[in-house]
Amino acid sequence: MTERPDTIPRIPEGAADCHAHVIKKDMPLSDNRHSQPARDASVDDYLQVLDTHGITYGLLTAPSFYGANNDVLLHALAQADGRLRGTAIVEPEISETELSNLQDNGVCGLRFNWIRRDTLPDIESRGYQRLLSKAKNLGLHIEIYLEGEFLPPVLKAVNKSGARAVVDHFGHPEGKDGIHSQGFHVLLDAIEAGNTWVKLSAPFRLRCSDPAALARKILAQSNGERAVWATDWPWVGHENDMVYADCIDWLFDWVPDKTARDRVLVENAHGLFGFGSTKT
Structure with a gap:
């Protein structure tokens, strides 16, 4: 679909898109995956999209x-x-x-992409407990993509380790009444406790919950200080349905207050991911 950058609202200097993917279709694919690439999406493509829409970092x-x-x-x-x-x-x-070497090359976090699994990895196992400890030692955050109903024990373990937790896609609450679900309330409590952030991103991946209502709850829980914005470019599984400017429009709908929105776009993202600094 055609991009429409001429219609997007003004973006503050230093804004960051906090969730995107670069893809090479011909790479070997993991057996333990819940999706697969439809086409290549290069870093040059992504940087051009950022430039077109006034976004500085990704x-x-x-x-x-x-x-x-x-x-x-x-x-x-x-x-x-x-x-x-x-x-x-x-x-x-x-x-x-090895983690430190990744960090030296621009990695600022580790991802637990555990959605759509019949059996979850054991977050309480010695291996994962040690991994959380290493992440905490290095200042690497833990990014969690998981159905909201399975989120509480994983989020609890990450929070207990002292590593920062970053939860993808509004916490992916269960069903159209997800705002009242146990998983979402546990997420709100973790936000209030101060070491958990949430990505306002990918409403098309929600299970019928209202993203605007979820965003209001997330922002209210921490005065807007624990939310970041993201597009999920190039929208794996939805490649032909999305344009980048829509993702920007959504944020302006979810967060109409400019002060709060600029905090989400710039201040929170910089503090969490180290944008604009020479070291993560």
Whole structure:
């Protein structure tokens, strides 16, 4: 679909898109995946989209379909001249030295992409407990993509470790009444406690919950200080239905107050992901 940057509202300087993917379709795909790429999406494509829409920075999130192979992510970060950060998928046995090397190459977090799984990894296992400890030591956040009904024990373990938690796509609450679900209330409590952030992103992945209502609750819980905005470009599984400017329009609908919106677009993202700094 055609982009329409001429219609987008003014974006503050330093704004960040905090969830996107760079994709090479011909890369080996993991058996343990819930989606697969329809076409390539290069780092040059993404940077051009950011430039077209007045967005300065971006966070590249490792997709499920490469497993713990972060080659595409790391290549993209190396090509971006400091404009992009990344979250990587790793095996729990990875060493702290290896994590530090990822960090030196622009990775600022680790992703637990555990959605649509018959059995979840054991967050209380020795391997994952050690991984959380390593992440805390290095200042790497833990990004969680998981159905809201399964979120509470995982979020509790991350919070207990002291690592920062970043929850994808509004916390993916269950059903059209997800705003009243236990998982969403646990998420709100974690936001209030101060070490959990939420991405206002991908309403098309919600299970009928109202994104505007979810956003209001999330913003109210922390005076808007624990929310960031994202597009989920290039919208895997929805590639032909989306345009980037729509994602910007949604944010202006969800967060009509300019002060709060600029906090979401700039201040929160910079503080959480290290945009504009020389080191994450």
